[in-house]
Amino acid sequence: MAKLYFYYASMNAGKSTTLLQADFNYRERGMATMLWTAAIDDRYRAGTISSRIGLETPANLFETGTDLEAAILEQHAQTPLSCVLVDEAQFLTRDQVLQLAAICDQAGIPVIAYGLRTDFQAELFEGSKWLLALADSLNEIKAVCGCGRKATMNLRVDASGRVAREGAQTEIGGNDRYMALCRRHFMKAMRDGALPDYR
Incomplete structure (x- = not known):
């Protein structure tokens, strides 16, 4: 039975790198994959999954209204897919997560999703919640x-490097805007409004 997998982590854990390695493993064995990433993530070239270590590959873009199930089934009819891989899965909607589950359950195609679990206020993203x-x-x-x-x-830090405690849930950025922290240092930074002192 095909399964829906969710690989989650904080920023800078290597989620995209892990996805690209999994994709390479399938393709090296002559197995077709379909890759997706969020259109909202504009840090790199549109239609590309890129890792901080320099790996990248083309991918389909999803927005909140994208019918993933229809698009995947259309591709699967042309070239049988061995796996679907989704980057930035925190930006999926509830309906899209249900569509990915249906791809596993009804079409028998494994789906591997990679994303953040929580935002900068420790709240679950919609896609992560449903995954x-x-x-x-x-x-x-x-x-x-x-x-x-x-x-x-x-x-999240602002342009001046200060702790951001308010704002929209989604604000695209990399090391310039986000720091991956343990819970202890995150809670202290949010409480004190100051960057962590690791001493």
Whole structure:
């Protein structure tokens, strides 16, 4: 039976790198894949999944209104798919997560989704919430806080490098806007409004 997998982590844990490695493993064995990433993420070239270590590959773009199930089934009819891989899965809607589950259950195609679990205020993203609820397999990719503990939280900083405690849930950025922290240092930074001191 095909499964829906959710690989989640904080920022800078290597989610996109892990996705690109999985895609390579399938393609190296002559198996077709279909890759998706969020259109809202404009840090790199549109229609590309890129990792911070320099790997990249083309991908389909999804927006909130994209019918993933229809698009995947159309591609599958042309070229049988062995796997669907989704980057930035936190930006999926509830309906899209249900569509991905249907791809597994009805079309027999495994789906592997990669994304953040929570935002900069420790709130679940919609896509992550429904993946945590519906995925057959949940897997955490480890990141490291500056103190050496496991980083599970995403601290947002403003353009001046100060802790941001308010704002829209989605604000695209990389190391210039976010820090991956353990819960202890995240909570202290949010409480004090100051960047962590790891001493």
